[in-house]
Amino acid sequence: MRKYNPKLIEKKWQKYWEKNKTFEVKDDATKEKFYSLIEFPYPSGEGLHVGHPRPFTAMDVISRKKRMEGKNVLFPIGFDSFGLPTENYAIKTGKPPAEVTKKNIANFTRQLKMLGYSFDWSRAIDTSNPKYYKWTQWLFLQFFKHGLAYKKNQPINWCPKDKIGLANEEVVNGCCERCGTPVEKRNKEQWMLAITKYADKLLAGLKNVDYIERARVQQENWIGKSEGAEIVFSLRMIPGQADDKHSVTVFTTRPDTIFGATFVAVSAELAKKWLEVGWQASEEVKKYIDNILARRRASREEDLEKTGIAAGITAINPANKKEIPVWITNYVLGDVGTGAIMAVPADDDRDREFAEKYNLPIIANYSKAGFEDFGKKVIRYKLRDWVFSRQRYWGEPIPLVNCLHCGGWVPLPENELPLKLPKVAKYQPTDMGESPLATMEKWVNTKCPQCGGPAKRETDTMPNWAGSSWYFLRYADPHNDKQFASQEKLKYWMPVDWYNGGMEHVVLHLLYSRFWNIFLHDIGLVPVSEPYAKRTAHGLILAKGGEKMSKSKGNVVNPDEVVAKYGADTLRTYIMFMGPFDQAVEWDENGLVGVKRFLDKVWNLQEKIAPKIEKINLKLQTLLHQTIQKVGEDIEAMRFNTAISALMVLVNEMFKQEILLPTHYSPLLKLLSPFAPHLAEELWSVLGYKKTLVFESWPEYNLELTKESMVTLAVQINGKVRDEIIVAAETSEEEIKKLALASEKVKKWLEGKEPKKIIYVKGKLVSIVV
C-alpha cells in the first residue's frame, strides 16, 4: 500500500473531472434540477485567502450530495470583476483594468480548481466582459423604458479621496465604506433606479421564501415600512390671527396621542422651503436654519444635543383646536416623513427631552383616535431610490445619449450594444468629479440613434452592484448572444434553490438583485418573481487573535501554502470542521493536523478490507446506519462540523476492527466524498470501481438498523445520577423499574425509604423520587 499522497491524487482527479466534463451540466428536462449558488468572487490582485473556501466548500458539499441523490445540479462560478480596487490600481500604475482583471481571474481560476470544487466551468461568467455587460446594459434599458430609471439632481455623498459619489448604503458612520474618509455632500445629476416603487413587493416577497431569520429581518428593517397618519395643522403666521392660508402636514404613527400634542416641530429643510416661498422669519430664525443645514451638509453625523428655536408662528391642533407654537429643531429630519411632527412630550422621549429643555408644556391625554380621524392613513418606507451612477471608469457604460433635438435621453438600440468601454489615457476621475470618459470627446460626441443629429453620450458608469444584480439568470444560459437568457432555460433552472453568501450582502445585494428579478418578472422576462428560494449565510474566518484578515494587517493566510503542506481535501474538511458554519471562527493551523490524521486513517483502512467474512459485525452495522442518518441530516442543516465528527467516530470504530467489509467501507467513502472528494475517488477506484464516485447513489439508512440492541440507562435518585443499568432495548418499563430498584447503589441511597414516584424516560433513564 502506498502512503496517502494528496499532491498526487488531487492533481489526478482534477484532470479526470476536467477531461470527462464531470461537472458540466445539461438542461435535462427529464431530471429534477437543483440550482446551488455561491456569491461569485471579486477577483482581487491578492488571490484567494482562506476565508473564501468556507462558503464555496459548503455549497460544494451540498452540490455533491444532491448529485448523488440523482439531482441535475447547476453549481456555477463566475467573477464580479468591475470594482474599485482594480480601478485604483489602474490609477496608480496606469495598467488597464481589463488586463489586470484577466490576470487576476486566471489566478483565481487556478486556485479554485486546486481546491477541487465541482463548478461547471463551462458556464463561467465575467461581469466586465462585453459579452456579459451587453446584457447588463440591455436590462438597464428595460428599467429606463419602463420609467424606473431617471436622472435627478440631488445632494449625493461624495468621497473626496476616492473622488466618487457613494450610495447611502456605502456610507458608514459618515465615512466612505471603502477608505474611511469622511464623506461630503455634493450636488450631482445622478441616474436613479426607482426601487421604492417596489418596496411593497420586496417586503411581501419575503413571506414566500426561506431566508435565514437574520437576513429576512435586516431586509424588513431596511425597507422600513411604517403605518401612520398624515395630519394637517393650519398655521397662523401672526399668532392669534386666523388667516386660513397656510398649513403644515405632520406624519405620526400615534394619532391617538394627538390631544397631548403641545407644539409642532419642523425640520430645517422644511423651514428653508417656507423661506423660499416668502415666509418672513426673523434674522435669528434664518440664521438658525442655515446653521443646521450647513452642519448636515458637512457630515452625516448629526448633533445629538437637541436644539431648536421658536419660529414665531403657531399651529392649530385639529383635535382640540388649541393654538400651539411651531418650533424649528435639529432633531426633526427633512427626509423623514413630511419633515414635520406634532410633538407629544408626554409620550415621546425625544419630544420630552426637547420640551424640558425649552420649558414647553407636557400633557398626558390619550384618545381612541384612529388613523383616519384627524388625517389620512399613509404607509411610509425608509427605503430610498437607488443612486445608479458612478463618475468612474471601471464600470458598465450607461447606454444612453442626450439629444437636444429629441428632447432628452435616448436609449441605444440593441444592435449598438454592447456600448464598450473605450480605452482612456488616464483612469483618474476629473477634478469636476466626472468619469474619465468625459474627457474622450470623440467618444462623447455621437449621433442620436433616433434622429441622427448630434448627441452626447452619458459618461457616468453603473455601480459595482449592477452586474451582480442578475448574474444568477445568466448562469442558466451563459453563452446566449441573442438574449440575456432564454425563457426555456430560465423556466427550467429558476429559482435558485439554495443561495449561500456573506451576512454583509444580505441587505444590499440581496435587495437589489431581488428588485431586478421582480421587475423582470413583472415585464414578463423572468418566470419567477423571487429569485432565491432559500438563503443562508456563513460566518467569517478571522485571523488568529480575532481580527479580520486583511492585506494591510499582514495576517492573510493563503490557501496555496495550506494545500501544498496538507492537501486540498484536508483544507476543505478542516474548514468545514472548524466550528458552526454560521458563526465567525478563528483560523488555527493546529486544527489541520487532526483532520489530516483523520484522512490518513481513512486511507489506511484499505488494508483491513476483506471481501469474505463469515460474521456480520452488528455493532459496526448499527453505527454505520446511525452515521448515514446523521451525516445526511447534518449536511442539509449546514452542521458540517458535527457531520465530520460523526465520520470520525465511525472511522475510529472501523480502525479498531481486524477486518473490514467493502459493504461498510464503500458507504463511508460516499459519505466522505463531498468533503474530501479526491481521496474518496481514489479509494473508490482502489475498491475496483472504474467510474467516478460523483454520480454514485447517496447511502441510505434503515431506521430499524440504527437502533441499538442494548441500551444504557441512567438511574437517578432525586434527579442525581447514582447508577447505570444496561438492558436489552425491548425490556418492559415494569422490568426496568424493578432492575433499577434492585441496584445495590440505589438501595444504599434509598436507605430503606419507599420511593414516592418512579419516572421512566424511554431509552434514557429511570428517575426515583423519595
Added chain:
RNA sequence: GCCCGGGUGGCGGAAUUGGUAGACGCACAGGACUUAAAAUCCUGCGGCUUCGGCCAUGCGGGUUCGAUUCCCGCCCCGGGCACCA
C-alpha cells in the same frame, strides 16, 4: 436606545419537544516501537476531595423528580439599525 446572534474544560467546540454536561478534534502528560528523533499506536486529561462524594455550562433568583435547555431580573462580547416621528 432598538433588533438579531453568542457566553460551556488549557483551546475550537458537542449535547434542544427539559433527561447521564464536555461527543469529535487540538494542546498537554505517561507508556509502546526506535540507537535516537519524527511518524504511528495505547492510556490519561473540568475543578476540588477525607476517595464516600461535592462543585461546575456569564451572574442572581424561580419552576421541576430533573435546567446548558423553560420563566423573571442583570452583566459581558459580536453584528445590524438608529433623533425614522
